[in-house]
Amino acid sequence: MDEQTINQNSKSDRLCKFITENQDEKLTTDLGVKLTNTDDSLKAGERGPTLLEDFHFREKLTHFDHERIPERVVHARGFGVHGFFQVYECMKEYTKAKFLQVPSAITPVFVRFSTVVGSRGSADTVRDIRGFATKFYTEDGNYDLVGNNIPVFFIQDAIKFPDLVHAIKPEPDREVPQASSAHDTFWDFVVNTPETAHTVMWLMSDRAIPRSFRMMEGFGVNTFRFVNEQGVSRFVKFHWKPLLGVHSLVWDEAQKLAGKNPDFHRRDIWEAINNGEYPQYELGIQMIEEKDEFNLGFDILDPTKIWPEEVIPVKIIGKMTLNRNVDNFFSETEQVAFCPANLVPGIDLSSDSLLQGRLFSYLDTQLTRLGGPNFHEIPINRPVAPVHNNQRDGFHRMSINPGKVSYFPNSLAGSCPMPASVEENGYEHYAEKVNGEKTRSRSDSFRDHFSQAALFWNSMSSAEKKHIVDAFRFEVGSVTDKQIRQRVVDMFNNVDNTLAQQIAAGIGAESPPAGASGNTARSPALSQENTIKTAESRKIAILAENGFNHAELTKIMDFLKGAKVCFEIVSKDLGTIRSTDNKELTVGKSYLTTASVNYDAVYIAGGKDCAGAIAGQGDAIHFINEAYKHAKPIGAAGEGIDVLASTQIKGISIVMSDLGAASDAGVVMTRNTADLTEFCNEFLGAVSQHRHWQRENYKDSIPA
Numbered sequence: 001m002d003e004q005t006i007n008q009n010s011k012s013d014r015l016c017k018f019i020t021e022n023q024d025e026k027l028t029t030d031l032g033v034k035l036t037n038t039d040d041s042l043k044a045g046e047r048g049p050t051l052l053e054d055f056h057f058r059e060k061l062t063h064f065d066h067e068r069i070p071e072r073v074v075h076a077r078g079f080g081v082h083g084f085f086q087v088y089e090c091m092k093e094y095t096k097a098k099f100l101q102v103p104s105a106i107t108p109v110f111v112r113f114s115t116v117v118g119s120r121g122s123a124d125t126v127r128d129i130r131g132f133a134t135k136f137y138t139e140d141g142n143y144d145l146v147g148n149n150i151p152v153f154f155i156q157d158a159i160k161f162p163d164l165v166h167a168i169k170p171e172p173d174r175e176v177p178q179a180s181s182a183h184d185t186f187w188d189f190v191v192n193t194p195e196t197a198h199t200v201m202w203l204m205s206d207r208a209i210p211r212s213f214r215m216m217e218g219f220g221v222n223t224f225r226f227v228n229e230q231g232v233s234r235f236v237k238f239h240w241k242p243l244l245g246v247h248s249l250v251w252d253e254a255q256k257l258a259g260k261n262p263d264f265h266r267r268d269i270w271e272a273i274n275n276g277e278y279p280q281y282e283l284g285i286q287m288i289e290e291k292d293e294f295n296l297g298f299d300i301l302d303p304t305k306i307w308p309e310e311v312i313p314v315k316i317i318g319k320m321t322l323n324r325n326v327d328n329f330f331s332e333t334e335q336v337a338f339c340p341a342n343l344v345p346g347i348d349l350s351s352d353s354l355l356q357g358r359l360f361s362y363l364d365t366q367l368t369r370l371g372g373p374n375f376h377e378i379p380i381n382r383p384v385a386p387v388h389n390n391q392r393d394g395f396h397r398m399s400i401n402p403g404k405v406s407y408f409p410n411s412l413a414g415s416c417p418m419p420a421s422v423e424e425n426g427y428e429h430y431a432e433k434v435n436g437e438k439t440r441s442r443s444d445s446f447r448d449h450f451s452q453a454a455l456f457w458n459s460m461s462s463a464e465k466k467h468i469v470d471a472f473r474f475e476v477g478s479v480t481d482k483q484i485r486q487r488v489v490d491m492f493n494n495v496d497n498t499l500a501q502q503i504a505a506g507i508g509a510e511s512p513p514a515g516a517s518g519n520t521a522r523s524p525a526l527s528q529e530n531t532i533k534t535a536e537s538r539k540i541a542i543l544a545e546n547g548f549n550h551a552e553l554t555k556i557m558d559f560l561k562g563a564k565v566c567f568e569i570v571s572k573d574l575g576t577i578r579s580t581d582n583k584e585l586t587v588g589k590s591y592l593t594t595a596s597v598n599y600d601a602v603y604i605a606g607g608k609d610c611a612g613a614i615a616g617q618g619d620a621i622h623f624i625n626e627a628y629k630h631a632k633p634i635g636a637a638g639e640g641i642d643v644l645a646s647t648q649i650k651g652i653s654i655v656m657s658d659l660g661a662a663s664d665a666g667v668v669m670t671r672n673t674a675d676l677t678e679f680c681n682e683f684l685g686a687v688s689q690h691r692h693w694q695r696e697n698y699k700d701s702i703p704a
């Protein structure tokens with residue numbers, strides 16, 4: 001498929017075509033019988049009982065009664081989008097995967113982002129790992145990269161997955177709490193399973209509350225293989241790197257969003273794609289030669305370990321662009337079925353026992369969820385590559401296979417369909433040499449659970465460390481069993497003594513003596529402080545009321561548009577507001593219909609009456625204070641600055657005079673509305689920075 005075809009398939013084009021083609025369509029039954037009425041059931045007399053012979057009534061109700069399918073046992077809440085992938089350069093040296101050979105070739109993809117723990121109706125912004133599953137529709141068949149936004153996993157062997165999931169899901173007696181790990185059973189599992197330590201560190205970090213699906217990394221987590229035409233194999237780990245950088249919410253903000261805008265993440269990506277701001281991610285790979293398998297100081301088959309980027313660099317090999325929303329959530333997002341065993345020639349597996357178990361679980365789970373073995377025929381799961389085999393029958397079979405031969409070998413159909421040779425790109429499993437005795441045991445090389453947890457902690461900035469401590473205090477503070485709380489402190493003392501002491505201080509546990517790992521290694525790539533910073537596609541609330549300064553606000557809005565920053569006018573009431581010179585502006589949201597948590601930054605418009613009206617509204621002042629508390633940039637020009645006197649921001653060094661483009665921890669102001677150039681650039685810089693953590697209370701700060 002070429003780029004033009006993909007773009008021609010834009011949603012609005014397809015909708016227009018659908019409406020034009022279907023203008024004359026009439027309502028029918030499922031079997032095509034035209035209906036005259038769908039408002040009244042067939043009754044014996046106008047006020048009489050409904051008749052069983054009303055086939056339309058029965059069909060409509062029966063279908064409705066069966067509209068639900070089981071939600072996914074994990075990753076139930078998700079959001080899917082279409083896009084395409086292009087490799088930057090031919091990867092022939094490393095893999096024969098055809099979709100990684102030709103830079104001009106475009107491979108369609110479908111990506112489903114998800115949370116892990118919550119039910120389908122839970123909130124988007126809960127503290128959790130995010131799923132990042134990509135289906136590549138390649139000419140050699142479908143390839144699924146079923147990853148997460150955190151590069152490690154809680155457990156090392158798939159046999160423990162049901163235990164982990166039972167522990168983290170709502171407790172089964174009351175089904176409480178929803179979509180949260182802040183409860184006894186999860187932490188009970190953690191303290192009894194030290195291999196969880198590294199992933200728990202990530203779960204307590206800002207990575208678990210992403211700002212947007214567009215601003216998080218993706219990781220294949222498990223170790224895979226690339227195999228080239230010569231049959232040479234290398235171990236590979238996959239990475240998705242977002243071009244908008246990696247950014248997060250603040251915990252208080254995430255919790256508020258869960259109530260005020262539980263669809264925050266799906267709304268964000270839906271709107272971005274509809275506005276033409278297509279999220280993009282580069283595909284990166286880390287590779288280890290077979291001969292170096294045992295040279296890293298940890299087992300490369302252990303999914304609780306990263307391969308530090310400073311040791312094994314990430315080679316960027318291509319780019320994915322997400323450019324089309326789904327037409328129907330159920331048909332596409334709900335029915336898509338991923339599986340790590342969906343491979344194409346050139347990509348192979350490792351013996352990682354977490355991965356090995358996954359290979360079984362995904363297909364198995366679809367049998368119940370999608371009602372039988374034919375789910376590969378559902379449109380979203382169908383490959384673009386032709387399918388020929390002897391699989392037959394089963395629930396919901398769509399294909400009509402002609403002929404009487406459904407076996408191999410055969411003479412009656414000339415032995416068709418016949419296996420392909422390796423030269424014809426038939427899939428050949430890598431001939432890995434394995435030997436060993438049957439055993440239910442774990443290699444000693446899987447026993448170090450704390451070094452990389454410490455590496456992660458050491459690599460965090462002061463702000464990130466503070467957020468981790470706060471998260472532990474919240475989560476473990478929600479555990480009712482005192483013993484488990486203490487055991488968490490003791491377990492994480494193996495990661496870092498300061499961390500353990502800080503947790504203990506917040507949850508009333510005994511502070512443990514020094515005894516930590518002593519690991520001082522760092523990996524700067526792990527800190528979000530070192531990510532890409534751009535204001536592009538960030539969302540700004542412009543607070544304005546009647547009497548705003550039109551010239552000033554127009555300049556600001558034009559500048560933001562030029563910098564591809566989104567904005568919305570927030571005012572007391574919906575409708576329109578008028579400037580001092582009687583120019584009209586449409587209000588996007590009122591204080592009742594939105595909240596500061598929906599935005600990345602706030603701009604306070606000038607104009608004497610406008611500023612007075614904003615300052616006089618409790619809702620507006622709360623809006624600014626809350627944005628300030630969440631470390632967001634705040635901009636004000638002209639009389640807009642005066643509004644700050646009514647807020648908590650006055651605590652910092654704001655001088656009510658002409659400040660030029662002075663900025664204090666992301667608060668940017670100017671009295672000079674005649675020339676806003678410097679101010680605009682400064683404000684844009686503050687927005688690119690995303691959050692201004694210096695504002696957080698560092699009384700008990702932890703050195704980076």
Ligand code: HDD
Nearest residue numbers: 072074075112131132133147148158161221357361362365
């Ligand atoms: Fe899994 C879904 C990612 C371990 C069993 N998993 C699922 C999804 C993602 C992941 C992104 C949602 C796919 C979608 O959007 O439909 N899972 C991972 C990662 C893991 C991992 C990155 C660790 C490396 N998973 C894992 C294990 C098992 C499973 C160890 C079982 C042995 N996962 C499943 C599942 C799900 C699933 C039960 C639920 C729905 C589905 O598969 O289709 O089979």
